[in-house]
Amino acid sequence: MRTAFWLAGATALALAGPAYAGETIKIGFVSTFSGPTAVIGNDMRNSFELALDHLGRKMGGKPVEVIYEDDGQKPDVGKQKTEKLVQSDHVDFIAGYIWSNVLLASLKSAVDSQTFLISANAGPSQLAGELCSPYVFSTSWQNDQTPQAMGLYMNQKGVKSVFLIGPNYAAGKDMLAGVKSTFKGKVVGEEYTVWPSQLDFSAELSKARASGAESVFVFYPGAAGVQFLNQYTQAGLKQQIPLYTAFTIDELSLPLQKENALGVPGAQEWVNDLPNEQNKRFVADYRKKYPNLRPTFYGAQSYDAAQLINSAVVAVGGDTSKKDAMKAAMEKVNFESVRGSFKYGNNHIPIQNFYLQDVVKDADGQLSLKTVATIIKDSQDSFHDKCPMK
């Protein structure tokens, strides 16, 4: 009887073991898993899970636990979920964040608690500038960078004038500002639409046509990109005015955009056919693990976020209380990124290449994205001077 008691006690202790603080690496992941943009969140989760598979679901010898939280694309919900992850789950890292406005609302909760936050997509200008923090890293870009690359490409093509259309929220403003900062021609008009509720762009398209602009630039992530391209084609504008984009055509929207997207260029820091080994493995294993799906840049950035966290945890041998050492490790970018190598600026935003992507029919007759050229090498965001970190 007494032996049985001891045995039960020992078993209970053994079972309770892994739950002790510090025995697992806890990661919170905030993204959108409900509503029309849930497909993006799913892609990010799929890629993050794939990265964990590749890492043997362990970091620094310790098992990894990920808590996924849905922000519903709403800043206030994102903030609540971030607070919950920090205060009641005591996570070591928070990753994810598709939307700039959600990230800006959530930022303070993470930074104040000195929890590392890895943005796997959103890159508002404030984050790169005055709101930069030792605890915040990005595996994506600063919002202005991608459209800046597009502006450079439009200069190369000799475009003389442009009409800009984008959604009225933090990222939309950054994107249009980005094109304006590098494009040398004339900006003949600039339209912001209500985000995310406005789905009919007829009034804006009529104005773009009437403006006499030689080209149109848009930024519409997610389903809005499908709607915009549908309407652009139906209005007969696709044959009339060349369209340039950022974050409007990706592997999630392409199956819905179909032929409407053919020949519409976009700028991106990652394209599925980048020829480095880790990217080939990422894309091949993703398509094996999730049949009928293809990874997007959102996924690639989430995959890198997991690798970045792993590099920090490995550097301190799993002791996540050594925050300074983890920060120093992450600043070195000590992992193989699927976009090829990059460095961090003083504000923890990548200094990286941007590529021109085009929509083509691939070997299986399916529409897919293809790297056409490198638009700019080692591009650094234009806000790093405002970041007090040196």
Added chain:
Amino acid sequence: MVRSVSNHVARSILSCDTPQPEHDLRTRMLLVVEQFLNGLQFGLLLFLLAAGLTLVFGIMDLVNLAHGSLYMMGAYFAATFVAWTGNFLLGAVLALAATLLLGIVLEFTTLRHLYGRDHLDHVLATFGLILFFNEAVRLIWGPAGLALPLPAWLTVPVAILPGIYYPAYRLAIIVVALVVALLLYLGVMRTRVGMLIRAGASNREMIGALGINIKLLYTLVFGLGAALAGLAGLMQAPILTVQIGMGENILILAFVIIVIGGIGSIRGAFLAAIFVGIIDTMGRAFLPNLLRQMLSSAAASTAAPALSSMLIYLVMAIVLVVRPEGLFPANRRFIRKRAATCSY
């Protein structure tokens, strides 16, 4: 934050944000005409949705929040049937029939039990239906959404006046919606069934006592409302994407329209829908330029979309203050009488 806003201002002033080039008067007039058509098209589409809602609300006294779900189902049915048959028109007709049938089944199984009850019960039950339909769609079609591609003959722009090109498909929406509006008017005002519908709205017990099968009549009205919502959904689908929850935002606009137009009035819904469509589009089209005359360019670009999306609600608030029963109430004499009976 303040600093970053001023950065944006500084950036847009320093960069090449020059004022729009001067257009001659003709180009401007053409733009106004085109924007007017955009507003008309949007308004007529809203009318299809609002007509079904106002029929069900006004005649059956049923608040149906799931009307937006029927709109969504219309779009999903159309995307599926068009993909199956390979023919846009055939797929659309099948989708319309399917939504009509779905409406009838829904009335028969669920809503029939709600007629005598309080409006709050309607809201609760039909809100449940929204959740049910969203999840059902997720299970059947998956979360990613569908595309409904148009046939080639509808994707070309048409020159309606010299110099004005308008998408053929948007023109088709205008024509279809006008025809439906006319048929609806004739059906309700000039046919025997229409007369019964109006009679049923006036006095349910009396028409039942005269030997008319009022239950069947209500089922038909609900089916008709569902088909109208389905038609709106399937016509909107090629412009937008077919996705879960697509009916929820637009349903709010439909409610605004029946409040402005007067509950139960098809004529009111028609006029209010066109009014709302034009106000919304014209606001989006011309408010930014108007504001730029007064504010800095960056501030105007930010404020204009916010203001233009408020315009419709401002109009509704004014209508509610000035004429709480709406601009064209279905039957004023009757509403007063009913109010009088209620006060006993």
